[in-house]
Amino acid sequence: MNLPNEFEEKMKALLGDEFEDYIKCYDEPRYYGLRVNTEKISVEDFVKICPFEITPIPWIDNGFYYDGEKISPAKHPYYFAGLYYLQEPSAMTPANRLPVEPGDRVLDVCAAPGGKATELGAKLQNEGVLVANDISSSRARGLLKNLEVFGIGNMLVMSEEPGRLERYFSGYFDKILIDAPCSGEGMFRKDKKMVRAWEEHGPEFFSKLQRSIITQAARMLKPGGMMLYSTCTFDPLENEGTIEYLLGEYPEFEIQEIAGYEGFAPGRPEVTKSKDPDFAKTVRIFPHHMKGEGHYLALLKKSEDAICPSSPVAEQKAKKIPAELEEFFRDVKWDLKPWRLDIHGERVYYMPENLPELKGARFLRSGLLLGELKKKRFEPSQALAMNLKMEEYAHTLNLSSDDNRLMRYLKGETIDVEDLIPAKAKGWHLVCTDGFPLGWGKVTNGTLKNKYLPGWRNQSA
Numbered sequence: 477m478n479l480p481n482e483f484e485e486k487m488k489a490l491l492g493d494e495f496e497d498y499i500k501c502y503d504e505p506r507y508y509g510l511r512v513n514t515e516k517i518s519v520e521d522f523v524k525i526c527p528f529e530i531t532p533i534p535w536i537d538n539g540f541y542y543d544g545e546k547i548s549p550a551k552h553p554y555y556f557a558g559l560y561y562l563q564e565p566s567a568m569t570p571a572n573r574l575p576v577e578p579g580d581r582v583l584d585v586c587a588a589p590g591g592k593a594t595e596l597g598a599k600l601q602n603e604g605v606l607v608a609n610d611i612s613s614s615r616a617r618g619l620l621k622n623l624e625v626f627g628i629g630n631m632l633v634m635s636e637e638p639g640r641l642e643r644y645f646s647g648y649f650d651k652i653l654i655d656a657p658c659s660g661e662g663m664f665r666k667d668k669k670m671v672r673a674w675e676e677h678g679p680e681f682f683s684k685l686q687r688s689i690i691t692q693a694a695r696m697l698k699p700g701g702m703m704l705y706s707t708c709t710f711d712p713l714e715n716e717g718t719i720e721y722l723l724g725e726y727p728e729f730e731i732q733e734i735a736g737y738e739g740f741a742p743g744r745p746e747v748t749k750s751k752d753p754d755f756a757k758t759v760r761i762f763p764h765h766m767k768g769e770g771h772y773l774a775l776l777k778k779s780e781d782a783i784c785p786s787s788p789v790a791e792q793k794a795k796k797i798p799a800e801l802e803e804f805f806r807d808v809k810w811d812l813k814p815w816r817l818d819i820h821g822e823r824v825y826y827m828p829e830n831l832p833e834l835k836g837a838r839f840l841r842s843g844l845l846l847g848e849l850k851k852k853r854f855e856p857s858q859a860l861a862m863n864l865k866m867e868e869y870a871h872t873l874n875l876s877s878d879d880n881r882l883m884r885y886l887k888g889e890t891i892d893v894e895d896l897i898p899a900k901a902k903g904w905h906l907v908c909t910d911g912f913p914l915g916w917g918k919v920t921n922g923t924l925k926n927k928y929l930p931g932w933r934n935q936s937a
């Protein structure tokens with residue numbers, strides 16, 4: 477593979493004797509990874525039902541390798557049910573090593589297409605709030621879909637410049653992930669186009685952007701909160717350099733130890749101005765040390781005594797539950813909290829709790845879209861189907877994952893379901909595969925009228 481000279485010289489300086497091993501790994505195949513959605517299924521249970529061969533990724537508790545040359549997990553119904561996300565193994569590390577707990581307020585500043593946000597959302601277990609943002613609104617649309625497939629409901633999906641987010645979320649978050657735009661040196665093996673992009677915009681260009689994003693994010697973190705900065709590049713200016721800049725601007729931050737793995741290489745104090753030994757607590761992932769592509773991670777904590785303004789929580793006023801919604805929710809085993817409802821025209825959203833005042837903020841999605849109020853009826857949304865557990869809805873159609881009607885359902889076809897339901901059954905049914913929801917359908921006379929979201933229909937099946 478042809479690598480730019482300037483890049484090779486830099487890697488020789490960074491790697492010394494290891495440079496030859498590093499270069500050799502460009503001849504090896506890339507690795508494919510799958511990450512289990514622990515909001516929907518435990519790792520143990522997934523291993524029992526997984527229909528193809530997987531082997532554990534040793535440093536990620538819910539991550540597995542699969543043979544991407546032979547298997548296409550994106551074609552299996554479990555993928556449509558949001559049981560897993562396909563992700564390069566090293567890229568699983570940042571969200572895995574940020575210690576998110578259910579109930580936290582979490583921000584993913586550069587979140588699209590959602591490789592890390594889906595894991596942060598799963599870790600929240602539908603408690604607390606995930607704000608997933610990306611400056612690119614087209615990429616943020618893909619992010620929204622991925623979060624909805626994963627069943628994440630306690631979220632806001634935004635497409636803002638991080639400086640604008642600060643207006644609403646000053647000192648608000650417990651945990652922040654910054655998976656920064658970068659020169660992508662760690663992805664050269666996986667994606668050859670990254671080399672051309674590096675030649676156009678290298679480390680100098682991205683370093684400026686990263687400094688601006690990390691300082692904006694820093695102001696949105698609570699005292700005592702944790703922030704994880706990651707890139708998929710090796711360059712010291714974009715990695716240790718960005719962290720050193722942050723510590724200069726905000727000395728209340730301290731570098732934290734990252735839960736270890738034998739393949740992780742320590743960050744480099746010697747490339748910084750301060751030579752602070754704490755930089756060795758940051759991590760570089762090199763493809764010749766472990767089975768994954770290149771990355772860098774730094775975990776930071778904001779001091780408990782830090783003084784920073786904090787956006788107060790806004791009051792959520794109780795609303796009257798519309799009769800159509802109330803009727804539909806008689807079949808849903810949820811304790812619907814009226815103060816969490818937000819109704820805009822026909823659309824009904826279920827909002828996370830304890831949000832700040834968000835007047836003027838622009839969203840791609842705020843909360844879980846429950847559905848639409850039509851004339852005297854309520855139509856449930858695809859996002860609600862994905863957020864529900866099968867046991868939570870009274871009328872279900874559970875098809876085995878090898879039933880060929882499933883692929884027809886996912887393509888948007890009407891299917892015959894006489895054998896699965898009582899003779900007189902009619903109305904909304906939650907279509908599931910092996911106990912995991914996929915979407916809605918309406919039963920009449922033994923057939924299922926397809927209500928799978930048209931934009932999500934599977935064209936390739």
Ligand SMILES: C[S@@+](CC[C@H](N)C(=O)[O-])C[C@H]1O[C@@H](n2cnc3c(N)ncnc32)[C@H](O)[C@@H]1O
Binds near residue numbers: 610
């Ligand atoms: C490395 S990618 C993120 C990948 C994502 N975290 C994932 O795991 O799927 C970096 C993202 O940063 C976004 N971005 C670039 N500049 C940004 C900015 N100033 N603020 C927020 N996002 C930005 C890009 O659109 C891109 O989607």
